[in-house]
Amino acid sequence: MIAGIDIGSRSMELVLLNRDETNNEVVLERRLPTTFDPAAQLKIILEGIAPEIISATGYGRKLVTEELCGVPSVSLTEIKAYALGVSHLFPEARTILDIGGQDTKAISLMKNGKVAKFEMNDRCAAGTGKFLEHLATVFQIPIEDFGNYALEGDQPLMINSMCTVFAETEATSLMAQGKNPRDIALGLHGSIVRRTTNMLHRVGLNEPLVFAGGVANNPCVINMLTHSLKISPSVPERPDMVGALGAALHGKNLLKIS
Amino acid sequence: MSDSAYKNMWENLNLDIEAHDGLLEVLGKFYGDIYMSQEGRLKGMEYLDFVLSEVHGLRIKELMDAKEAGRKIIGTFCVFVPEELSLAVDAIQVGLCAGADAGTEAAETVVPRNTCALIKSFIGFKMAKICPYTESCDLIIGETTCDGKKKAYEAFGEMAPMHIMEVPQRKEESDRVLWKSEVIRLKDELEKLTGKTITAESLKKGIKITNDKRRALQRLNKLRAAKPTPISGRDVLLINQVSFYDDPIRFTQSINALCDQIDERIANNEGIVAENTPRLMLSGCPMAVPNWKLPYIIESSGAVVVAEESCIGTRNSRDLVDETGETVEEMINAICDRYMKIDCACFTPNNERMDNIKELAEQADVDGVIHYSLMFCQPYTHEAFKVEKTLASESIPMLSIETDYSMEDVEQLKTRVEAFVEMIS
Ligand code: SF4
Ligand code: SF4
Numbered sequence: 001m002i003a004g005i006d007i008g009s010r011s012m013e014l015v016l017l018n019r020d021e022t023n024n025e026v027v028l029e030r031r032l033p034t035t036f037d038p039a040a041q042l043k044i045i046l047e048g049i050a051p052e053i054i055s056a057t058g059y060g061r062k063l064v065t066e067e068l069c070g071v072p073s074v075s076l077t078e079i080k081a082y083a084l085g086v087s088h089l090f091p092e093a094r095t096i097l098d099i100g101g102q103d104t105k106a107i108s109l110m111k112n113g114k115v116a117k118f119e120m121n122d123r124c125a126a127g128t129g130k131f132l133e134h135l136a137t138v139f140q141i142p143i144e145d146f147g148n149y150a151l152e153g154d155q156p157l158m159i160n161s162m163c164t165v166f167a168e169t170e171a172t173s174l175m176a177q178g179k180n181p182r183d184i185a186l187g188l189h190g191s192i193v194r195r196t197t198n199m200l201h202r203v204g205l206n207e208p209l210v211f212a213g214g215v216a217n218n219p220c221v222i223n224m225l226t227h228s229l230k231i232s233p234s235v236p237e238r239p240d241m242v243g244a245l246g247a248a249l250h251g252k253n254l255l256k257i258s
Numbered sequence: 259m260s261d262s263a264y265k266n267m268w269e270n271l272n273l274d275i276e277a278h279d280g281l282l283e284v285l286g287k288f289y290g291d292i293y294m295s296q297e298g299r300l301k302g303m304e305y306l307d308f309v310l311s312e313v314h315g316l317r318i319k320e321l322m323d324a325k326e327a328g329r330k331i332i333g334t335f336c337v338f339v340p341e342e343l344s345l346a347v348d349a350i351q352v353g354l355c356a357g358a359d360a361g362t363e364a365a366e367t368v369v370p371r372n373t374c375a376l377i378k379s380f381i382g383f384k385m386a387k388i389c390p391y392t393e394s395c396d397l398i399i400g401e402t403t404c405d406g407k408k409k410a411y412e413a414f415g416e417m418a419p420m421h422i423m424e425v426p427q428r429k430e431e432s433d434r435v436l437w438k439s440e441v442i443r444l445k446d447e448l449e450k451l452t453g454k455t456i457t458a459e460s461l462k463k464g465i466k467i468t469n470d471k472r473r474a475l476q477r478l479n480k481l482r483a484a485k486p487t488p489i490s491g492r493d494v495l496l497i498n499q500v501s502f503y504d505d506p507i508r509f510t511q512s513i514n515a516l517c518d519q520i521d522e523r524i525a526n527n528e529g530i531v532a533e534n535t536p537r538l539m540l541s542g543c544p545m546a547v548p549n550w551k552l553p554y555i556i557e558s559s560g561a562v563v564v565a566e567e568s569c570i571g572t573r574n575s576r577d578l579v580d581e582t583g584e585t586v587e588e589m590i591n592a593i594c595d596r597y598m599k600i601d602c603a604c605f606t607p608n609n610e611r612m613d614n615i616k617e618l619a620e621q622a623d624v625d626g627v628i629h630y631s632l633m634f635c636q637p638y639t640h641e642a643f644k645v646e647k648t649l650a651s652e653s654i655p656m657l658s659i660e661t662d663y664s665m666e667d668v669e670q671l672k673t674r675v676e677a678f679v680e681m682i683s
Contacts, residue, residue: 059669059673076680077673077676077677077680078673078677079673079677079680079681080677080680080681103670103673114681115677115680115681116681117655118677118681120670120673120674122660122667122670
């Protein structure tokens with residue numbers, strides 16, 4: 001068996017694949033919060049399974065070593081992992097948008113599924129999952145519900161700042177003016193979408209577009225993205241598992257070659 | 259790297275000893291991590307390790323001794339300042355461009371926060387009194403290559419003796435006239451400072467020494483492009499950096515000796531990395547010592563740097579001054595012609611740079627290019643778009659990076675660079 005693991009800033013995911021060449025069905029999936037002790041969480045997520053190889057991606061990919069896990073390990077970047085994962089699920093895909101906890105990435109793919117170009121946000125968390133998560137707490141709404149909450153608004157209010165801290169200031173001052181909080185939430189979602197569409201255009205947006213990563217669970221972002229791009233993105237069933245799936249596929253490819 | 263024997267000298271230079279110790283410590287640690295950890299380095303690199311370990315020691319002592327003997331020290335920030343002229347008045351020219359995040363807070367009291375790290379660093383070094391080179395200079399030559407520098411020199415000029423050269427922004431005939439008058443103005447200034455007159459003989463010698471240095475670097479650049487590459491990109495970067503402050507004659511000899519060793523390596527088909535390692539070219543802003551962040555990230559991501567299109571790279575060595583001139587006038591003209599070929603992003607238009615990039619990418623047979631610009635550097639960040647387009651037309655992938663001297667973005671840079679290497683492998 002082959003394990004793919006994606007250690008992100010917020011959560012880690014595990015996907016287990018069969019060694020069977022003709023069958024890439026997922027045998028097992030797990031998910032845990034990364035916490036401040038990712039090494040300990042890694043042990044927990046691997047409990048009771050004995051893969052031949054672990055292929056790691058994400059921010060914490062270098063954490064996964066043979067010493068720690070007792071099996072050979074390899075690593076790859078999230079960019080390649082998403083390219084592999086998405087191409088497996090949607091062989092026709094030409095562009096990927098991945099919004100995760102701390103990073104946003106736009107990736108354009110060649111016809112053979114290889115990465116042609118990519119863009120990534122730089123150092124700050126503007127326009128990432130962290131941005132939504134932080135603002136959801138300001139609204140005192142669970143992050144899982146924040147998208148649906150925003151969808152209840154009908155007049156998106158313009159939030160100009162991309163910076164999480166300044167956006168919060170803008171949102172609270174709009175609240176103080178008595179504006180409908182659902183409209184403010186809608187505006188906040190809009191600001192993420194504006195930022196990501198720019199990124200998508202920079203890599204050259206070709207269809208079909210696949211939207212993956214944790215934020216692809218947010219119906220409001222999907223909705224607004226569809227509206228502003230005039231393209232409806234395909235969303236994997238479990239968008240946050242795509243990185244781990246891609247990592248596992250990478251591991252499997254390596255086993256095949258050797 | 260710190261040595262108490264030099265403490266007196268540093269004190270005489272009025273350095274802030276404590277802050278300076280701090281800088282040396284960081285420099286030493288960086289150097290150990292980034293350079294000494296490499297496997298299979300060439301023996302000739304020991305010379306550079308030595309030069310670097312003595313960067314604030316022996317070399318400064320040499321400068322002090324030279325000053326004692328009546329020679330002047332000229333500091334520069336840019337490859338536009340003709341070293342030929344300094345040599346012709348028997349002065350020593352050193353590059354001052356600073357590559358470390360030091361004195362930034364102080365610098366931000368005299369230049370805006372959104373100024374590139376290089377400018378903040380040279381001002382910071384001065385204000386924090388940590389750079390013995392800056393403190394040794396009898397005259398510092400600035401140049402008007404970008405608005406940031408142009409304005410920063412106004413503040414810097416209040417702290418240090420300065421002369422500013424106006425670098426034209428276009429390459430028309432009238433620009434050459436301007437540039438020539440600026441070269442002559444510099445010549446006059448240097449003669450006044452040193453009390454020496456530039457003669458045909460002294461200028462010829464200056465031209466020869468500088469050209470020899472460039473020829474050695476050209477030789478190195480050719481050899482490094484061999485497959486498998488015989489020397490790491492980091493080491494070549496270091497050599498280029500050292501070329502700005504070491505004694506030019508000694509430097510030329512050492513680099514030629516190193517090149518002899520490289521010749522042997524190539525003959526034995528030995529490389530510093532495996533033959534199939536992805537080959538990258540770095541292009542863009544200069545990287546002053548100890549700005550090794552990006553090259554280090556690249557070379558620890560499974561790629562090797564085989565060419566540098568930068569002022570600390572081929573831009574500084576590509577063109578020679580014509581050596582056939584006999585009179586001072588002829589030689590000044592030759593110098594003007596050579597320097598007007600510099601394809602700095604400060605020019606508009608600057609299409610030569612695109613041609614040079616294409617040519618270099620081809621010569622070095624690179625798999626991709628990483629374009630580096632310092633955050634807030636208008637000229638190079640603008641040109642990144644053009645460079646990408648130019649390279650795309652040759653089907654060479656490019657990754658554009660904007661960063662500064664801080665370490666906060668290292669993880670993200672790693673992801674980007676690794677993904678780029680995955681993409682081209
Ligand atoms: S980039 Fe331009 S301004 Fe900077 S050192 Fe080079 S030539 Fe001078
Ligand atoms: S890096 Fe750019 S902004 Fe900074 S001094 Fe050089 S040209 Fe000017």
